[in-house]
Amino acid sequence: MNGKKKQVKIIFDSIAYRYDFLNHLLSFGFDYYWRKRALRLTGVNSGSILLDIACGTGDVSIEARKLGVEKIFGADFSFNMLQLFSKKSPWIKGKSIQMVAENIPFKDYSVTNIAVAFGVRNFYDIQEGFNSFYKVLTPGGKATIIEFRLPSNPVFKGFYKFYFKKILPLVGGIISGDKEAYSYLPRSVEEFDEKIDMKELLSNSGFKKIDMYTLTMGIVQVIIATK
Numbered sequence: 001m002n003g004k005k006k007q008v009k010i011i012f013d014s015i016a017y018r019y020d021f022l023n024h025l026l027s028f029g030f031d032y033y034w035r036k037r038a039l040r041l042t043g044v045n046s047g048s049i050l051l052d053i054a055c056g057t058g059d060v061s062i063e064a065r066k067l068g069v070e071k072i073f074g075a076d077f078s079f080n081m082l083q084l085f086s087k088k089s090p091w092i093k094g095k096s097i098q099m100v101a102e103n104i105p106f107k108d109y110s111v112t113n114i115a116v117a118f119g120v121r122n123f124y125d126i127q128e129g130f131n132s133f134y135k136v137l138t139p140g141g142k143a144t145i146i147e148f149r150l151p152s153n154p155v156f157k158g159f160y161k162f163y164f165k166k167i168l169p170l171v172g173g174i175i176s177g178d179k180e181a182y183s184y185l186p187r188s189v190e191e192f193d194e195k196i197d198m199k200e201l202l203s204n205s206g207f208k209k210i211d212m213y214t215l216t217m218g219i220v221q222v223i224i225a226t227k
């Protein structure tokens with residue numbers, strides 16, 4: 001198995017049972033707002049067919065359901081995360097699939113919306129992931145990506161880096177019992193921020209209209225790419 005694929009899968013299978021608790025604690029509850037805001041910016045509704053990629057324990061799908069979306073599929077390569085999603089939300093049973101984002105086994109033009117929250121950074125091949133999104137979206141369909149970024153304000157960036165690189169791995173490591181998983185998080189965000197131009201990769205895959213938003217002083221980016 002590809003090195004990054006294996007490493008990331010091990011991490012999420014290992015922290016799955018503490019994931020939700022730590023997510024809400026370490027983001028001070030902001031993660032709920034980020035998902036809701038991104039879905040509102042996208043404009044999902046009862047006519048949407050949503051594929052929640054890297055769905056984890058399902059918080060994007062849960063938020064989408066509150067906004068009236070009925071046709072929802074969840075996809076993730078971590079079995080443990082998917083199991084927790086089904087426990088939390090029995091309505092997803094039969095519609096959550098263990099698969100990789102880089103090779104979505106859906107028919108071409110079969111979904112109106114794809115959403116990925118805090119998943120793209122972990123893909124082992126982001127370009128392949130975006131190619132796969134493009135294939136399964138209907139014309140006019142939208143891919144909504146939520147991802148961590150580093151803030152640009154130098155003073156805030158200093159505070160943020162201290163929290164993200166010192167406090168978060170410490171608390172996350174103690175509570176989850178997996179020190180490596182919570183030092184992977186800031187490392188992966190920093191590397192992603194330095195190296196990845198999502199706009200370029202999305203246009204390589206064929207997306208024409210790409211709208212970008214920043215939330216909470218630039219620590220989160222939302223990208224909405226239309227096919």
Ligand SMILES: C[S@@+](CC[C@H](N)C(=O)[O-])C[C@H]1O[C@@H](n2cnc3c(N)ncnc32)[C@H](O)[C@@H]1O
Pocket residue numbers: 008009012013023053054055056057058059060075076077078081099100101102116117118119122123124
């Ligand atoms: C940080 S969690 C995000 C979960 C959820 N979207 C949320 O908002 O809380 C990242 C998820 O991406 C999944 N993942 C990472 N790389 C993947 C890939 N290449 N294919 C499918 N799932 C992947 C992990 O298993 C994990 O559940």
